[in-house]
Amino acid sequence: MLNLFKLKVWGVAPEFRPELMALDLCDFDKLMLSPSLGRPFKTKPSLELYRLYSTEKKVYFLKRSLPRKSSVVLRDMLRWVRRGKPAHTEAFHVYEAAQTLKELGIPAMKVVAWGEERWFTLWPHQGFVLAEGVEGEEAIEVFEKGTKAQRLALLKDVGHFLGRLHSMGLFVENRLIDLIYNAPTSKNCLERRPRLTLIDLDFKGITLKKKEYNATEAAKYLGRSYYLSLRCGHLIDRADLHALMRGYRDELRSHGIQVPPAFHRAILQHVRINLKSHFKDAELIKMFPSAPDEISDDGRLVFKFNTSERLRQLSLQGH
Structure with missing residues (x-):
């Protein structure tokens, strides 16, 4: 019955x-x-x-x-x-x-x-x-195993990709493990531009805002994506972040959109909000940079070594 x-x-x-x-x-x-x-x-x-x-x-x-x-x-x-x-x-x-x-x-x-x-x-x-299945390399493999130049090129393309989404009012919680990357096959990058494809989608992590750019939502989702990358153990250094934001700004400019003042600080503030909400670790939150210039430029670390190590330990503990 x-x-x-x-x-x-x-x-x-x-x-x-x-x-x-x-x-x-x-x-x-x-x-x-x-x-x-x-x-x-x-x-x-x-x-x-x-x-x-x-x-x-x-x-x-x-x-x-x-x-x-x-x-x-x-x-x-x-x-x-x-x-x-x-x-x-x-x-x-x-x-x-x-x-x-x-x-x-x-x-x-x-x-x-x-x-x-x-x-x-x-x-x-x-x-x-x-x-x-989607043809290409997993973006996270290029990030972790590629040369520094390959990693920066990848992150610049990720910035272009996110800028395109945001220019349409489409906001996605995005991590490198959610992307498949097709590197250029010729020296003419304008003709054969690297292509990123989204996989492992979840509509709960996608927000449409009337198909127009919204700086507040953009900062929120970029901060959330940055935080999710940290949770996965993918520590992004200053050069990495600058490459991503350079691609992001260039893409928005091509659509006639300017990144507002203090946009980078707003992104990092949202990272801090997510850290505070999920880790409950006062020392970690206090040490997290509040401005782009405070991000460590040595190797792959975002903070001082002990802070990065603390984040890894918390991630392994399943927080």
């Missing part, structure tokens, strides 16, 4: 249907429940990530949103009701984000299939999203 109240909504991109049929995955239950996919390569609470290979050696990534605790679902439902939107699984948010970015012409992963099961049409029970 309960099945009468279960609603399964799903879709497959027409051009990928034959390939999914060949893999025997052109079905909601097989993509959501099939044990034949093996073990996930990454798991989180109520979330599984799988890497699939087709007969043509293409790579796909499957994200499954599993049933969550009733209290968590109710909290999300109330939050979305207040915003005038229905609650959804994280997998559906990924699909929605990819469609939003596609409509705006922003390079993002291509969704092959998506699905969601809802109880009583309101309760998001479980869901999935299947995306095509």
Whole structure:
């Protein structure tokens, strides 16, 4: 009887249907429940990530949103009701984000299939999203293993990319691990400009502001992205930050937008706010720079060595 109240909504991109049929995955239950996919390569609470290979050696990534605790679902439902939107699984948010970015012409992963099961049409029970793998290098690999020149070139391109998003009123919590990087293949950078593609999307981390630039939101999201990079252990030095902001300013200028005064200080202030909110470490907050000129210029460290080491320890402890 309960099945009468279960609603399964799903879709497959027409051009990928034959390939999914060949893999025997052109079905909601097989993509959501099939044990034949093996073990996930990454798991989180109520979330599984799988890497699939087709007969043509293409790579796909499957994200499954599993049933969550009733209290968590109710909290999300109330939050979305207040915003005038229905609650959804994280997998559906990924699909929605990819469609939003596609409509705006922003390079993002291509969704092959998506699905969601809802109880009583309101309760998001479980869901999935299947995306095509993106060619290129992971931006974080270039940042960590590339030369200093390669790292600065990457961060300048990241600045251009974020500037383009912000000029359209699109604000994203972005980390280097969320980007795929295609380095230039010729010396003519204007003709073959490096391309960055967003992956591992989550619509909860994306905000649209009437498709226009908003300096307050821009500083908030740049600060949040900087903080998330620190949490991941990616310590950005002064030269790195200057390269990123140079690309960001240049991109905004190309759209007729000027970065407001004290913009850099506003970004760092938002980093401090995030640190204070998540780490509760008074010594760390006190030592964090409040201005760009206070950022350490030795190697990869943002603060004095002991502060950076303290941040790493807190990150490892799961704070």
